[in-house]
Amino acid sequence: MFEYQLTDYLLLFLFGNFAGFINVVAGGGSTLTLPFLILMGLDTSVANGTNRIGILTQTMAASLSFRKSKFKDTNLSIKLALLTVPGAILGAIYSTQINEESFQLIVVGVMIFVAVSLFVPKSKTKEYVDTIKKLPLISYPLMLLLGFYAGFIQVGIGFLIMAILGAVLRLNIKRVNMHKVFIVFINTIPTLIIFILTDNVDWVTGIILSIGASLGAWWSAKLSLKMDEKFVKLILFIAIVAMAIKLITKMELF
Template sequence: MALAEVIILIVIGFIAGVINTVSAGGSLLTLPLLLFIGLPATEANATNRVAIVAQSITSIITFKRKQSLQLRKNATIYLTSAFGAIFGAFSALSISDRTFIFILALTMVTSILFLIWNPLKAVNRTVTLTPFMAFIGGALSMGIGFYSGFIQVGVGFYIMILAILLYKKSFAEATLIKIIVAGVSVSLSLFIYAANGQVNWLVGIVLALGNMAGALVGSRIVLGKQTKWIRIVLICTILLMAVRLLFELYT
């Protein structure tokens, strides 16, 4: 890698680490970046997970120092999402680069909706979680795990929505659930990708250095009105990257 690429990977990795920890969507920046520096789609998808695993470990350690991880309490979410991630990873290995890039571009545009419209602003926490809804929650967790293993981009949005709207978790607890689900599902899928020779470890480790630093900062940040400009910049950047991906795909 050229020095310029190393610097870009660390800087974007840092930004993504902050975003992933305090909200979601950091991979909307890092995965296209890996494609732009020349990695094949499947390899970029796999390599991006090295940084996410490192970032997740950093965030979990930081959170554990402040509060209990409550692993038993949320075991259903963790186990079902992990199971889905395994199938998602194997599915991603079987598609072409063009198909993956097309799915990624659509995913990026869809994720912008979650940045513009926040479905978590008005949450009713008085509804009791019935056995049927618990079953639905397990099925949705498995689907989220599949998505995480398959492409992962923006999965934090879906985890947060599920944890807060269905399981009635607080924002802080939902954030912790998001970090653990992402860490477990991405770790499992990374193992599968690595076993199939799809991981560029050098690029992944460099990106991970930036992500870990960003996760340390992000774990100490409380989202508020002062961070609105981050959302605006992120939306514009994601939109430009998605357009570029589609342009390169069809030219």
């Protein structure tokens, strides 16, 4: 039994490395970690809560890195992040109540959406700004919805935040990335607390996955400069589709 668990955790650590690498080079690493935890045998709510440990540590590290490099817009970051918190709390509560099969079907749907979005051409519009003084009214309900989605499932939230901040606020890509990690960091705090209070966090699994992802992000930082982004996206696409098929098979829909 002990040997099986040791092998299991080694696989978890190695997969964390892979997810961390993917996250640095192409983004979307969390699209792999949640379904992987489910396939490892965790209940969907526990997998969802456990996945937040790595998300919290990685976004905290990224936010601190931006601040140390003096690349920040504190007021706007805080405002955007706080707008997502009520939705994140509601989303997390709802995710602990939905049945397993429904949640897994949603995960599969999101995975397919993310897989397809990997190959959507990026906008070449250059009319972007560094900051804004006043948020447009539409941004308030949008941030609330983003928060709900982040609390509920989180998978692919980075892509959604980047799309909305770029399209609605017209912020440039560097500013979008800065705000994105801070927004996710802040709304992950109450979300993780809810999962902890409802006993939906496997700490050992989450910490091992988090360490693996952090190391994967670290060693891939230099390697990413030599990697072809399109090739990495293809690997990510194949991995997402394979795991989606595995989840569907696990649900015995066919």
